[in-house]
Amino acid sequence: MELTEFFRYGFLQRALIAGSFIAILCSTLGVFLVLRRFSLIGDGLAHATFGSVALALLLRMSPLYVSIPIVMLCSLGILKLTERARIYGDAAIGVVSSLGIAGGVMLSSMAGGFNIDLFSYLFGSILSISEAEVYISIGLSIFVLLLIIFYYNELLSITLDEDSAKASGIKTESINTMFVLLTAVTVVLSMKVVGIMLISALLIFPAVTALQIARSFKAVMLTASLSAMASVVSGIVLSFSLDLPTGATIVLINFVFFLTGLTYRRIVKA
Amino acid sequence: MPIDVLTVEDLSFRYNSSDVLSGISFSIKKGDYIGLVGPNGSGKTTLVKVILGLLKPYIGRITLFGDDIAAFSRWDKIGYLPQHIAAMNPRFPATVGEVVAMGLLSKKQFPKHMNRSDLAEVDRILDLLDMKKLKNTPVGELSGGQQQRVLVARAIVNNPEFLIVDEPTDALDPEMRDRFFDIMQTLNKEKKVAIVIVTHDTGNIGRYTSKLLYVDKKIVFYGSFEDFCTSREITQFFGEFAQHVICHRHNQNPNCPPGDHGTD
Amino acid sequence: MTITILTFLFFPACGKNENITVKEKKIKVVTTIFPLYDFARQIGRERIEVNLLLPPGVEAHAFEPRPADIKRIQDADIFLFTNKFMEPWVAGLLKGIDTRSLTVIDTSQGIILLQRSDNHGDEEHAHTHESATADPHIWLDLSNAMKMVDTIASQLIAKDPQGKEFYLKNADEYKKRLEELDKKYKNTLAHCKNRVIVHAGHFAFGYLAKRYGITYMSAYKGFSPDAEPTPKRLVEITKIVRRYGVKYIYYEELVTPKMANVIAKETGCGLLMLHGAHNVTREEMESGVTFVSLMEKNLENLKAGLQCL
Numbered sequence: 001m002e003l004t005e006f007f008r009y010g011f012l013q014r015a016l017i018a019g020s021f022i023a024i025l026c027s028t029l030g031v032f033l034v035l036r037r038f039s040l041i042g043d044g045l046a047h048a049t050f051g052s053v054a055l056a057l058l059l060r061m062s063p064l065y066v067s068i069p070i071v072m073l074c075s076l077g078i079l080k081l082t083e084r085a086r087i088y089g090d091a092a093i094g095v096v097s098s099l100g101i102a103g104g105v106m107l108s109s110m111a112g113g114f115n116i117d118l119f120s121y122l123f124g125s126i127l128s129i130s131e132a133e134v135y136i137s138i139g140l141s142i143f144v145l146l147l148i149i150f151y152y153n154e155l156l157s158i159t160l161d162e163d164s165a166k167a168s169g170i171k172t173e174s175i176n177t178m179f180v181l182l183t184a185v186t187v188v189l190s191m192k193v194v195g196i197m198l199i200s201a202l203l204i205f206p207a208v209t210a211l212q213i214a215r216s217f218k219a220v221m222l223t224a225s226l227s228a229m230a231s232v233v234s235g236i237v238l239s240f241s242l243d244l245p246t247g248a249t250i251v252l253i254n255f256v257f258f259l260t261g262l263t264y265r266r267i268v269k270a
Numbered sequence: 271m272p273i274d275v276l277t278v279e280d281l282s283f284r285y286n287s288s289d290v291l292s293g294i295s296f297s298i299k300k301g302d303y304i305g306l307v308g309p310n311g312s313g314k315t316t317l318v319k320v321i322l323g324l325l326k327p328y329i330g331r332i333t334l335f336g337d338d339i340a341a342f343s344r345w346d347k348i349g350y351l352p353q354h355i356a357a358m359n360p361r362f363p364a365t366v367g368e369v370v371a372m373g374l375l376s377k378k379q380f381p382k383h384m385n386r387s388d389l390a391e392v393d394r395i396l397d398l399l400d401m402k403k404l405k406n407t408p409v410g411e412l413s414g415g416q417q418q419r420v421l422v423a424r425a426i427v428n429n430p431e432f433l434i435v436d437e438p439t440d441a442l443d444p445e446m447r448d449r450f451f452d453i454m455q456t457l458n459k460e461k462k463v464a465i466v467i468v469t470h471d472t473g474n475i476g477r478y479t480s481k482l483l484y485v486d487k488k489i490v491f492y493g494s495f496e497d498f499c500t501s502r503e504i505t506q507f508f509g510e511f512a513q514h515v516i517c518h519r520h521n522q523n524p525n526c527p528p529g530d531h532g533t534d
Numbered sequence: 535m536t537i538t539i540l541t542f543l544f545f546p547a548c549g550k551n552e553n554i555t556v557k558e559k560k561i562k563v564v565t566t567i568f569p570l571y572d573f574a575r576q577i578g579r580e581r582i583e584v585n586l587l588l589p590p591g592v593e594a595h596a597f598e599p600r601p602a603d604i605k606r607i608q609d610a611d612i613f614l615f616t617n618k619f620m621e622p623w624v625a626g627l628l629k630g631i632d633t634r635s636l637t638v639i640d641t642s643q644g645i646i647l648l649q650r651s652d653n654h655g656d657e658e659h660a661h662t663h664e665s666a667t668a669d670p671h672i673w674l675d676l677s678n679a680m681k682m683v684d685t686i687a688s689q690l691i692a693k694d695p696q697g698k699e700f701y702l703k704n705a706d707e708y709k710k711r712l713e714e715l716d717k718k719y720k721n722t723l724a725h726c727k728n729r730v731i732v733h734a735g736h737f738a739f740g741y742l743a744k745r746y747g748i749t750y751m752s753a754y755k756g757f758s759p760d761a762e763p764t765p766k767r768l769v770e771i772t773k774i775v776r777r778y779g780v781k782y783i784y785y786e787e788l789v790t791p792k793m794a795n796v797i798a799k800e801t802g803c804g805l806l807m808l809h810g811a812h813n814v815t816r817e818e819m820e821s822g823v824t825f826v827s828l829m830e831k832n833l834e835n836l837k838a839g840l841q842c843l
Contacts (some may be wrong), residue, residue: 002784006769009768009769009772009800010796010799010800011765011768011796011799011800013373015765035361046578062367099354105628108589109589111816124792125762125791125792125793125795127762127763127765127768128792128793128795128796129796130792130795130796130799131427136410138534150380150381151381152381152383153371153372153375153378153383153384154375154382156364156368156372156376157372160355160362160369160372161352162362163319163322163324163350163352163355164352164355164372164424165320165325165372165375166323166324166350167322167324167345167350168345168346168372168373168375169343169345169346169375169376170348170375170376210363211283211361211363212361214367215344215363215364215406215407215408216364216365216406216408217363217364217365217368218368219363220363236765239764239765240764240765240766240769241766243764243766243767244764245762245764246762246764246765247762248762
């Protein structure tokens, strides 16, 4: 089947558009997250979302309206844990993540089961994106990316050395809080659109690939975005022609890009 | 009357229910060049962090350029050269130019984007420190000495009036150390920048700085190096031999007789 | 003499007590999925105590038993499961528990398991894989359901011989209802404008489709809703819908109908549910659904969707 025919299908168009925006968004956030050792925050917040949706269903409230604030609180919790409890980001994420899952399971039990399968509710798939979700993806991406652009130098300064940033008058606490809340909203909404497997991968892989080959921070940001978008587009096309599941194909392509970057670096160094 | 660069009045700081600093009072004027010394765990770095607004809460009063620290906003007047930064390792992907540009942020308004004159400033400082060729090199690929020069560049690119340097010479070989102090000397003598250098190397620092501030939870001594060597309080605090060793480091001869040799 | 009279007075009382304790001692039955639960309670009624392992709303193929579940199985008299492909965890479970007073029953005894039958993917690949797995959804073929009822009834009788007549009578009544339902299906589905069921859920209705000679297409490769459908598959389904003038897409129970929405949007079709009866929601449970009521509703939806007379 020709590529031209391929593009006529609405679900593939939506996958390409929403997928690309989310790819750029997640890869950009991902660079900062990876450098600050918060790489697994995508997974962690996904588990927190699971718990919050269980709570919402137990209280017979709309899951999205309950989970967004709760997950934002959880992300703040992760931040505070790293500051107060003297543990690194990964452990803090682990704490919130386990709590989220356990909470969800406990609430599920208490409720005696729900009317929908929790997992299917939460976790979207890139092939089943609705029009509304395309608009949400575009809107969310533009909003968060604009903020990152406006605060780019502050974020860079904080990531490089938080003390110096603070000593230069930057409001590090406010910016860290803003950043972590943006991450929470991104994870919850993007997860519903393309699923947790893709979000986790897009938060981590493009960043680590870029770190292999880019030689300035700006180059890292650009490389990560390009790599993410390329993986989504090629993943959709490839999964179509080889009859493979799309989400998993995108993740594997990300891995291939990473290996390529790693090899390139080895060769260049030698 | 010129405003003091820094005044500290009766500063106390507690951490985990133990006193790290207690009753600290001193002031720094324009053009002062001070060595902040003391044994490990004496609170030197804590003092520096409190002054920079990094640690709260504290008891006492601190003013910077006449303003109480809580109301102070001209952080561009202050340069900070930390001991090392965790991110400065082979993994961190920023170039020398990008890191030095961070030093300009204290003067900028939101959104803090670099314009052409900012980039020119970065070039100027890199040139001054003989690093122009390294501008687009990732900092992770530099040697220890080069990385330190990057941090120096970052600290002074905004032409600060007050520079705080934390343990600068640990990782440097003697040649690098000399170069570093040359730069400090230039800043202090020509630009009248007030400089505080935190170090545990009491003897050596006396060669460069004009005053010594010896802190061990409290202020043990604040004055010139000569006074340090003749002070009775110091003799009592350290013991005669220790005072002698510190003051006469230029002569490593163990048989060097006690007494005042002068400082040569 | 007095002693003899007194003993006679006591004996009837003793006899009565025995009867009461026998009746109160219900047979404990634990089942995995909803149809087994329903069959058991229809046959055993008040003589047994049936437990459904799946909590309401939980997706059956993803279920893993927790410690409390294992204990419940251990404490039961009879444990009913569907077949080794529906509950692959049973094999491992049985190794760990004491089965001396527990009867474990594979209710697919005497039933032939089918492979996949909708020409999905490469046939060659299908054969190498699918010999290892078969379609586990046997209960959706009503003739299989009847066989399962017999199996369950005979086990209940074996455990509780005194209830034999009771169980047989109930089983026969229930089988009659299933037979009537089966006839209704045959008659209704014989005259439909459309003979293709397009299902945006996992491949569950192979047995049902085979029985009534209808073509069945599922968007998913596997027998469970885990995997993602591939873009090619979705395009194929869209083409089939257009070619055969299909008017309705069927979505499955419990899972959010995202995939169905995608296909419906692409083709302009309407949506109807086809309930696989694996498990029910809390609301459904509270409102008293039964396997038969679910299948009757399915027939209604099939009639509407396939445009049968």
